[in-house]
Amino acid sequence: MTLIMKSATIRRSKVKELSAEVVDSNPYSRLMALQRMGIVENYEKIRDFSVAIVGIGGVGSVAAEMLTRCGIGRLLLYDYDTVELANMNRLFFRPDQVGMTKTDAAVQTLSDINPDVVLESYSLNITTVKGFDTFIESLKRKSAEEGRSSGVDLVLSCVDNYEARMVVNQACNELNQTWMESGVSEDAVSGHIQLLVPGETACFACAPPLVVASGVDERTLKREGVCAASLPTTMGVVAGLLVQNSLKYLLKFGQVSPYLGYNSLKDYFPAMEMKPNPQCSNSACLQRQKEYIQAKPARDALAKAKLDAESSSEAECPLHMDNEWHISVVDDSEAESSNIGKKPDALPDGLVHELPNADKYQEPPASGETSAITDDLEELQRQLDALNSS
Amino acid sequence: MEGWDPSTKSALTQIPLLTTRAGPRDGGPWTQRLKEEYRALIAYTSMNKSNDNDWFRISAANPEGTRWEGTCWYVHNLRRYEFQLQFDIPVTYPATAPEIELPQLDGKTHKMYRGGKICLTVHFKPLWAKNCPRFGIAHALCLGLAPWLAAEVPILVDSGMVKHKDDEATSAES
Numbered sequence: 001m002t003l004i005m006k007s008a009t010i011r012r013s014k015v016k017e018l019s020a021e022v023v024d025s026n027p028y029s030r031l032m033a034l035q036r037m038g039i040v041e042n043y044e045k046i047r048d049f050s051v052a053i054v055g056i057g058g059v060g061s062v063a064a065e066m067l068t069r070c071g072i073g074r075l076l077l078y079d080y081d082t083v084e085l086a087n088m089n090r091l092f093f094r095p096d097q098v099g100m101t102k103t104d105a106a107v108q109t110l111s112d113i114n115p116d117v118v119l120e121s122y123s124l125n126i127t128t129v130k131g132f133d134t135f136i137e138s139l140k141r142k143s144a145e146e147g148r149s150s151g152v153d154l155v156l157s158c159v160d161n162y163e164a165r166m167v168v169n170q171a172c173n174e175l176n177q178t179w180m181e182s183g184v185s186e187d188a189v190s191g192h193i194q195l196l197v198p199g200e201t202a203c204f205a206c207a208p209p210l211v212v213a214s215g216v217d218e219r220t221l222k223r224e225g226v227c228a229a230s231l232p233t234t235m236g237v238v239a240g241l242l243v244q245n246s247l248k249y250l251l252k253f254g255q256v257s258p259y260l261g262y263n264s265l266k267d268y269f270p271a272m273e274m275k276p277n278p279q280c281s282n283s284a285c286l287q288r289q290k291e292y293i294q295a296k297p298a299r300d301a302l303a304k305a306k307l308d309a310e311s312s313s314e315a316e317c318p319l320h321m322d323n324e325w326h327i328s329v330v331d332d333s334e335a336e337s338s339n340i341g342k343k344p345d346a347l348p349d350g351l352v353h354e355l356p357n358a359d360k361y362q363e364p365p366a367s368g369e370t371s372a373i374t375d376d377l378e379e380l381q382r383q384l385d386a387l388n389s390s
Numbered sequence: 391m392e393g394w395d396p397s398t399k400s401a402l403t404q405i406p407l408l409t410t411r412a413g414p415r416d417g418g419p420w421t422q423r424l425k426e427e428y429r430a431l432i433a434y435t436s437m438n439k440s441n442d443n444d445w446f447r448i449s450a451a452n453p454e455g456t457r458w459e460g461t462c463w464y465v466h467n468l469r470r471y472e473f474q475l476q477f478d479i480p481v482t483y484p485a486t487a488p489e490i491e492l493p494q495l496d497g498k499t500h501k502m503y504r505g506g507k508i509c510l511t512v513h514f515k516p517l518w519a520k521n522c523p524r525f526g527i528a529h530a531l532c533l534g535l536a537p538w539l540a541a542e543v544p545i546l547v548d549s550g551m552v553k554h555k556d557d558e559a560t561s562a563e564s
């Protein structure tokens with residue numbers, strides 16, 4: 001009992017710089033070992049990165065804990081919900097945090113785990129006009145020092161619905177902000193992660209969203225009396241895949257996956273990549289696509305210079321880059337070639353579109369009929385009010 | 391329209407379609423869209439009244455028309471059960487539908503997401519996506535809320551989770 005009481009009050013102080021010294025008291029020794037082993041070139045750079053996590057639920061909270069333990073520089077946390085007992089089948093939150101906002105409860109736990117991380121808590125709904133403005137402003141806040149339109153290095157979407165994903169997509173397209181999408185199916189047995197680089201890859205509105213087919217027939221799925229199921233395992237796996245991809249992207253090691261699915265019933269991991277849709281309904285996406293095409297000559301020159309530099313130091317190429325175990329069922333070259341020469345909507349096995357495309361629709365020419373009805377907004381409001389009070 | 395009952399289908403086809411693709415951050419085009427929303431709501435409400443199937447009241451709660459509040463009701467065993475109704479127009483509207491909330495029922499049924507947002511059928515979102523931007527608030531109420539009330543209110547009442555307001559008053563007195 002005294003031991004438990006005592007351990008609850010121990011707090012480590014902040015560190016000035018990450019040390020590679022292998023002693024019991026150094027929280028970063030095993031992480032800095034990645035650098036010594038040659039996996040990561042400069043692990044200390046992790047302290048320079050800011051990551052925004054939208055949705056602090058079963059995936060987002062675990063992703064936040066992983067990044068905190070990795071020593072990320074700054075975390076911005078967004079959610080409008082409070083902790084409930086019904087969340088206890090998932091990881092991270094504790095029963096004594098019931099009633100707290102998820103973002104405040106997360107800050108409480110994360111600041112105990114690692115006081116070096118700068119934590120920002122935003123308890124708001126990003127889908128409303130007001131919430132969205134605050135969301136955008138908070139992402140931009142440190143942009144001046146970075147010289148970019150956004151003040152964060154990566155946005156992680158860990159929300160549980162299509163509406164909120166579309167809002168993250170909107171914000172990231174407007175800010176030209178690279179982000180990663182994650183999701184777990186409502187039947188809790190499959191999930192996915194996806195990298196979205198505005199203008200370069202498909203945005204979330206470019207094509208109907210993808211889901212990993214669980215193989216369970218939708219018609220046999222019993223939905224009476226339930227909305228969604230959840231498992232800490234599937235969510236933990238997806239959070240792990242998401243943060244692994246984030247670390248590879250930020251610290252520049254290994255290959256960053258453009259899309260990775262997870263079917264837990266078959267332990268199948270479909271991979272693919274998607275090009276942007278020139279007819280995307282999102283105007284900010286079209287603007288980013290245009291900029292990406294305009295920047296092609298500069299990009300080519302940079303790639304050529306890098307290639308030349310690499311060929312002169314061939315012997316120093318990074319280790320462990322080959323996948324000798326062939327864990328991924330579809331390797332990248334296969335995923336790429338499978339998308340060439342097929343219809344643009346051809347998908348790898350095991351992936352399906354969750355929603356249909358909007359029907360082709362021509363705006364009808366303005367007819368005399370519509371002008372007969374009033375075009376005055378206040379008059380229309382009065383008409384509805386009259387109906388409402390009768 | 392597979393998976394929808396005949397009365398929902400017939401009501402849906404009579405609600406005027408919208409044409410302007412604009413959300414609450416789009417300025418002038420949003421005002422145009424708002425006019426179309428009113429026309430559709432006026433037509434749907436009038437239709438319900440003339441069919442003796444009046445079942446909701448809704449009006450904008452702010453001048454921008456981004457927040458809507460009202461009530462909806464459902465008659466079960468000849469008794470009327472009424473609930474507060476509210477939703478915000480999302481910034482990505484009309485690509486995404488408004489998430490309809492019944493705050494008084496939050497926590498009383500599994501067919502609800504956090505915050506009292508109703509859990510729609512698997513048929514709703516595909517139909518909304520297919521018809522973007524032609525469906526508006528009136529269509530969301532017709533396709534989303536009406537079938538939800540018809541399916542869930544009887545269960546909530548029969549299980550005792552929801553009490554009629556007359557019964558609540560007597561039990562409070564005793």
Ligand SMILES: [Zn+2]
Nearest residue numbers: 203206280285
């Ligand atoms: Zn797009």
